[in-house]
Amino acid sequence: MTEGWNGFDIGSDLTPDGQTWEDAIPVEERLGGPSEWGNSRWKTFLQCPWKYRVYYVLGLRPAVSHPRYEALMRNLWIGGLYHEARARYYLEHFKYVDSKGVKILDAEQDEIDEACTKAMFRMADLAEKVQPTIAAEARRLLLGWITLNGPRTSQDDRCSTMYVEHLIETRGDGFPYSTRIDRILWDDQLGGVCIQEHKTASWYSENLLASYRTDPQILGQIYCWDRSPLKEQHGPLAAVEVDIAVKAKQREFYRHRVPVNMEAVEDWARCMMSEYVHLMMCAAHDSWPRRRANCFLWARPCELHEVCAECPSTEESKRTEFPGFSKPSKK
Numbered sequence: 001m002t003e004g005w006n007g008f009d010i011g012s013d014l015t016p017d018g019q020t021w022e023d024a025i026p027v028e029e030r031l032g033g034p035s036e037w038g039n040s041r042w043k044t045f046l047q048c049p050w051k052y053r054v055y056y057v058l059g060l061r062p063a064v065s066h067p068r069y070e071a072l073m074r075n076l077w078i079g080g081l082y083h084e085a086r087a088r089y090y091l092e093h094f095k096y097v098d099s100k101g102v103k104i105l106d107a108e109q110d111e112i113d114e115a116c117t118k119a120m121f122r123m124a125d126l127a128e129k130v131q132p133t134i135a136a137e138a139r140r141l142l143l144g145w146i147t148l149n150g151p152r153t154s155q156d157d158r159c160s161t162m163y164v165e166h167l168i169e170t171r172g173d174g175f176p177y178s179t180r181i182d183r184i185l186w187d188d189q190l191g192g193v194c195i196q197e198h199k200t201a202s203w204y205s206e207n208l209l210a211s212y213r214t215d216p217q218i219l220g221q222i223y224c225w226d227r228s229p230l231k232e233q234h235g236p237l238a239a240v241e242v243d244i245a246v247k248a249k250q251r252e253f254y255r256h257r258v259p260v261n262m263e264a265v266e267d268w269a270r271c272m273m274s275e276y277v278h279l280m281m282c283a284a285h286d287s288w289p290r291r292r293a294n295c296f297l298w299a300r301p302c303e304l305h306e307v308c309a310e311c312p313s314t315e316e317s318k319r320t321e322f323p324g325f326s327k328p329s330k331k
Contacts, residue, residue, distance in 0.1 A: 018064035021127035035178035039217040053288040066324035081138040085123040092119035101159035113151035144251035168224040175276035192238030
């Protein structure tokens with residue numbers, strides 16, 4: 001057992017060579033993941049320019065040897081595998097039914113249903129060989145989700161799928177931004193296109209739902225849609241639907257619609273432009289200040305906390321190597 005955040009224990013789920021579930025999937029088959037100028041990158045800069053320097057200028061990430069590596073990554077692994085499996089489910093359906101809901105292969109519905117289900121759970125099967133406990137938790141969520149929303153249920157809306165893991169990039173307002181959208185679908189009730197964001201969460205509450213109205217990832221998705229050729233082709237976005245899987249002992253699944261608020265999106269874009277100017281100034285002067293107010297978030301220390309706690313000198317600010325950090329291997 002290894003010590004996780006706040007003293008809780010988590011079981012080690014890494015192979016001796018430090019592999020994760022992604023290593024069980026051939027590189028050419030991998031889907032999803034962060035986009036170049038997506039929310040993850042911007043969130044790092046907003047949290048702390050110094051951390052941004054370590055992650056995106058030096059290209060370092062917590063290594064397997066980092067004392068908090070598994071605690072840092074556990075939720076990301078579960079969410080990432082869950083995302084990957086859901087994407088395979090919809091992509092498999094595209095082999096039989098096109099984005100307009102028209103059959104393109106002569107197959108019985110039972111055959112299509114079985115193929116989609118197998119494609120989804122294949123991801124958990126592959127991951128189990130490398131990270132069995134992560135695979136087991138993802139499989140538990142997938143089983144619950146497909147029981148409520150899968151084949152032969154009233155919630156089965158596979159035929160509404162238009163795009164899966166679709167990348168949109170833009171520099172329309174003077175700053176780079178990109179997003180990889182989990183699923184884009186046509187919503188008959190709304191009479192328009194809806195972005196569906198697949199999320200895993202530890203709890204479900206009014207505060208969680210309220211947070212989505214100002215969530216920068218969701219605002220960024222609406223922003224990208226509004227400035228992409230997809231809007232001209234399919235019309236304005238009707239809503240963003242957050243498809244939530246709650247990782248509690250008793251699994252819970254919800255779909256929550258976030259209305260499109262263009263005033264909030266434009267305000268977000270103005271803020272992003274200011275932040276991009278700040279980022280460019282940091283890069284031009286090679287000066288990346290620490291934002292110490294964010295050293296602890298959700299009662300958890302930043303993974304660079306021990307380094308920053310050493311009270312670095314001016315020379316220390318030029319440091320390029322850090323204990324427990326390394327450049328990710330390209331596989």
